[in-house]
Amino acid sequence: MTLPNVIALATPAFVLLVAAEMIAVRLGAKGAYDWRDTGTSLLLGLGSTVAGGLFGAAIVAAYGWTFEWRLFDIPIAWWSGALCFVLDDLAYYWFHRTAHRVRWFWAGHVVHHSSQHYNLTTALRQTWTGFFALSFVFRLPLFLIGFPPALVLFCVGLNLVYQFWIHTETVRRLPWGLESILNTPSHHRVHHGSNPRYLDRNFAGVFIVWDRLFGTFEPEDDAEPVRYGLVNNLRTFNPLWAAFHEWVGIARDVVRARSLREAWGRVAGPPGWGTPHSAAAIRARWESANDSQAEPKLVGGVMAE
Amino acid sequence: MTLFAASLAGVALLVGLAWALGFRGSPRLADEGEARALADTALYGFRADAVTLDPDRGGATLTGDGRRVRIDAMGDRWVVREA
Ligand SMILES: [Zn+2]
Numbered sequence: 464m465t466l467p468n469v470i471a472l473a474t475p476a477f478v479l480l481v482a483a484e485m486i487a488v489r490l491g492a493k494g495a496y497d498w499r500d501t502g503t504s505l506l507l508g509l510g511s512t513v514a515g516g517l518f519g520a521a522i523v524a525a526y527g528w529t530f531e532w533r534l535f536d537i538p539i540a541w542w543s544g545a546l547c548f549v550l551d552d553l554a555y556y557w558f559h560r561t562a563h564r565v566r567w568f569w570a571g572h573v574v575h576h577s578s579q580h581y582n583l584t585t586a587l588r589q590t591w592t593g594f595f596a597l598s599f600v601f602r603l604p605l606f607l608i609g610f611p612p613a614l615v616l617f618c619v620g621l622n623l624v625y626q627f628w629i630h631t632e633t634v635r636r637l638p639w640g641l642e643s644i645l646n647t648p649s650h651h652r653v654h655h656g657s658n659p660r661y662l663d664r665n666f667a668g669v670f671i672v673w674d675r676l677f678g679t680f681e682p683e684d685d686a687e688p689v690r691y692g693l694v695n696n697l698r699t700f701n702p703l704w705a706a707f708h709e710w711v712g713i714a715r716d717v718v719r720a721r722s723l724r725e726a727w728g729r730v731a732g733p734p735g736w737g738t739p740h741s742a743a744a745i746r747a748r749w750e751s752a753n754d755s756q757a758e759p760k761l762v763g764g765v766m767a768e
Numbered sequence: 769m770t771l772f773a774a775s776l777a778g779v780a781l782l783v784g785l786a787w788a789l790g791f792r793g794s795p796r797l798a799d800e801g802e803a804r805a806l807a808d809t810a811l812y813g814f815r816a817d818a819v820t821l822d823p824d825r826g827g828a829t830l831t832g833d834g835r836r837v838r839i840d841a842m843g844d845r846w847v848v849r850e851a
């Protein structure tokens with residue numbers, strides 16, 4: 464049984480949906496575009512497929528090798544596909560959380576967050592250096608369990624395709640309680656925010672359940688519009704700089720480090736380690752500023768924290 | 769290779785569409801207050817003592833508590849960085 468390459472199949476739809484969103488925004492739908500930002504995002508997306516072609520074989524080989532050590536023989540079937548999809552999404556959550564908390568992984572992932580816009584092209588703004596950032600290791604447990612590589616790659620593709628459509632401001636909230644189960648445009652807008660309240664929140668791929676379970680969930684507050692982008696935003700649209708700038712930053716900081724401990728912190732610590740610009744430091748300042756002026760407010764008859 | 773060329777054409781098409789739809793603004797600072805507010809928010813708390821708007825209001829230089837801050841346009845957005 465061969466499973467389709469879902470990303471290749473979906474690409475024409477991506478192009479059409481981006482065009483449709485642009486026109487909708489022009490006609491007054493919520494959202495924003497800038498032609499230069501669009502160019503950077505799309506070139507990063509195109510480059511990431513090239514990088515995938517270059518390093519994909521090595522990654523698939525690592526998957527195949529790990530699969531040799533599997534615990535179970537799992538057939539490709541609807542039930543194993545469903546289970547694989549859920550477990551791959553859990554692996555994605557931990558990859559993504561680590562990608563925000565460890566600078567080595569962040570150097571690959573930062574690319575996805577380097578736009579100050581949030582539209583469907585932002586979804587395509589993907590890393591070129593995921594292989595070096597070792598993002599594939601988070602998926603290895605799936606092969607150890609015994610999910611066939613072809614099935615896992617199919618689920619990975621589905622997961623990525625799902626995450627495309629949530630990069631939009633045109634959709635405010637989903638109906639029917641879906642906001643409590645799925646990662647949605649609203650939840651993922653929060654994830655792309657640089658507001659202290661929103662930093663390092665909502666790491667979910669498809670199911671927001673993981674963030675609720677592991678304590679990283681933050682709902683979008685309509686009273687606090689999301690400021691998209693990085694704590695330190697880029698000053699150029701050059702896709703090469705967007706793709707590699709954090710690696711350059713790591714190299715520079717390691718060379719300048721005055722001790723092994725400092726060098727290690729700059730590589731394996733959170734982004735901004737040892738400076739006032741780490742997410743934890745920014746949140747802590749924001750929380751203490753809030754505490755000093757906070758009065759409990761009455762929300763819907765219930766005392767809010 | 770043809771796939772790569774087709775993708776590049778797709779990129780050009782969408783960038784061209786964004787340009788044609790008029791998504792190519794460059795922002796202007798209304799006044800010093802806007803510059804102060806931008807720097808305060810982007811740097812998570814920065815009180816400027818002095819603000820110098822660029823003549824075309826397409827950027828500004830701010831100073832305060834021993835820091836020097838630049839605001840520059842980045843497409844239709846602002847970038848605030850310590851200079
Ligand atoms: Zn992220």
Ligand SMILES: [Zn+2]
Pocket residue numbers: 575585586630651655
């Ligand atoms: Zn995203």
